[in-house]
Amino acid sequence: MVAGLGGPVLAQAPPPTEDPASQQQASPTYEETVEVVGATPIHGVGVDRDKIPSNVQTATADALKRTGGSSIGEQMNLGMPSVHVNEATTNPFQPDLQFRGFVGSPLLGLPQGLAVYQNGVRLNESFGDTVNWDLIPTNAISSINLMPGSNPLFGLNALGGAISIQTKTGFSHPGHSVSVSGGSFGRQWVEAEGGGHTDRVSYFVAGSALSEDGWRDFSPSQVRQLFGDVAWRGGSTTLNATVTSGVNRLIGNGAVPIELLDEDRSAIFTYPDETKTRGTLLTFRARHDAGSAVAFDGMFSYRRGSIRTFNGDDSDYDECEDGDFGEFLCSDEGEGEPVADQFARLIPVDEDDELNGTNNTSKTVTDGWSGAFQTTVVKPLSDRPNHFVAGATFDGGRSNYEADTEIARLTNERGTSGTGLFDEEAAVRLRTTVRHAGIYAADFFTAAPRLTLMAAARFNYSVHALRDQRGTELDGDHSFSRLNPAVGLTYELSREATAYSSFSVSSRVPAPSELSCADPEDPCRLPNAFVADPPLDQVVARTWEGGIRGHRQGLSWNASMFRTANTDDIMFISSGPLTNTGHFENIGDTLRQGLELGASGMVNAVRWGVAYSFLRARFDSPLTLSSPNHPDEEDGEVEVEAGSRIPGVPQHNLKANLSATIKRLTIGGSVLTTSKQYLRGDEANLLPTIDGFSVANLTASYAIARHIALTARVTNLFDSEHSTFGLLGEADEVLGDDYEDPRFLSPGAPRAAWVGLEFSFR
Helix, strand or coil: CEECCCCCCCCCCCCCCCCHHHHHHCCCCCCCCEEEECCCCCCCCCEEHHHCCCCCEEEEHHHHHHHCCCCHHHHHHHHCCCEEEECCCCCCCCCEEEECCEEECCCCCCCECEEEEECCEECCCCCCCCCCHHHCCHHHEEEEEEEECCCHHHCCCCCCEEEEEEECCCCCCCEEEEEEEEEHHHCEEEEEEEEEECCCEEEEEEEEEEEECCCCCCCCEEEEEEEEEEEEEECCEEEEEEEEEEEEEEECCCCEEHHHHHHCCCCCCCCCEEEEEEEEEEEEEEEEECCCCEEEEEEEEEEEEEEEEEEEEECCCEECCCHHHCCEEECHHHCCCECECCCCCECECECCECCCEEEEEEEEEEEEEEEEEEEEEECCECCECEEEEEEEEEEEEEEEEEEEEEEEEECCCCCEEEEEEECHHHCEEEEEEEEEEEEEEEEEEEEECCEEEEEEEEEEEEEEEEEECCCCCCCEEEEEEEEEEEEEEEEEEECCEEEEEEEEEEEECCCHHHHCCCCCCCCEECCCCCCCCCCCCCEEEEEEEEEEEEEECCEEEEEEEEEEEEEEEEEEEECCCCCCEEEEEEEEEEEEEEEEEEEEEEECCEEEEEEEEEEEEEECCCEEEECCCCCCCECCEEEECCCCECCCCCCEEEEEEEEEEECCEEEEEEEEEECCECCECCCCCCCCCECCEEEEEEEEEEEEECCEEEEEEEECCCCCCCEEEEEECCCHHHHCCCCCCCEEEEECCCCEEEEEEEEEEC
């Protein structure tokens, strides 16, 4: 039997084919499958997973749904063995999603090392390579492939891996369902989906609406997502038209001084930290089978999106220390230049009216486009099986970026009240155009009955154009090109076990947001300011990987080791008294290496899974980094020795889950255990780490009638008081001299529970 996508995932089982009530009454069965995965972003004719020389991880829609997660980040963290999430903003829809120490995040300033695709469309934003996870509707996902290593076939940013998402159609997911739920944090959530088809035409529509107050102070969020797909198939040709849309308002008030957190875990430092995302993605796909051996795939997309941020912060402005300007406001806590407002007037300081806050706002509007054409030939070569794929891609975007800093006052609750006066020097108006083109080819050749050889290569060419709308300082033109190869082999030890090994190379080019913030003599405050742009080199990652995997009668298992070395890695270097001030720089070499172990299976009506990953992420080049808030700083800097661990990356992750079906009741539980990690800003590893933690979750479903199920979910069952992320900051300027500890932590959510009803008609 051929499955569209498959592979070991925690407690994965074949998708159900009956209505919920009949599923509960019958014991699940296991059927061996030939697991097929897409070797490229637009998938095309899939490759037998046992011929892929890396530890591919996959998840179906049903496996993701069983996690109970409300966002794609939460679902992947719970359901995919090697994924880890840092909650830097503490908003579940804005995760820093990590895989093998590489991150895909919505936050500017992080080194984006994961490539993310939906139906072959690259979702990394052209301005900063960021990923807006909140615009991906979870109930429209058919499957997810997590391709590990520096796979060149997935293009730019696939340094540590690539995430390839395929969405549902009326052919693959006919039927209708509606679910409503509510509970902790004032959350109200409605999801609906429906699909159907005739012999030639299908439709599928999915929507989701979620509102919640949030568990922290002043932290409400709203998520609105819509997805639609229309498909036509006739003989050997299939056509798809897809629309994905979202309008969201997310509050992520971020890390809190550790001393304030000890007093109140729901407290925030300053607020609001608001992000408004709006986006529409149109995708057109075509597939034609030219006989039994050749297939052609094509894709074109257009995307329009906007990101607006509003961050209420404390201030690094103060009364000028220069006596000639003693009654006016100056930058750099009074030691810098006098600040002129938008009317070119110096801003006066009143002793009775302290200007101790700022409102930092930004707006990014992007028009993006992409296209791809791919040919697959599955035809014997020298009388031996051979799978060849080749293609060409192009994508790009045109962005308008605006940023302003308004002088404000902090309220008694540490919110901000604007004055209507803006720092004229901090204003940014920037237009960028990014174009990427690539050609690639890969071949999987069965050189012997049990041995398959793989070779692949991709050539990338990128052009960036930056145009300053307020002058010429930000103007710049940059081009990058590189050929990245990959080789590997798989060997069938038996019908139930396969060994594999591979070497792969991938790269990423500096994003416009990095090129425009690369001068250490003139630092910027992300995401709100940019300066002149000395060139940066592209980052190159090289991955060695080897392992063994197997499956037998409902049991799947894997063991793998990997080593990824980055050269010319790019990092945001802190350069000022505020934690979000600095510049981007090529810092030298970094290394991520480790191992992954996993097993999952199904026995009668019991599903189970366990996965462990060890990861050593370190700096391989000595560095001198600016870290003015570090207790051991000298002249605002710390020395980072080669071998120091990269902050925010835990060494150990363990996941386990178990679920059972008894007549109409299905109940499951999961445990996530994460080890300690260093704080961002403590790259020298001199301060105490963030403690490791364990979190247990429960899910349950009861079929009250043929088409109606009652659902329940409890997260953080034992109410663990843990933190998932930390950084260094300065608390006493806002909270007073009693708050001297520079450590800020992002607290994990407390125990929470939700109940709901699901109506399903298949």
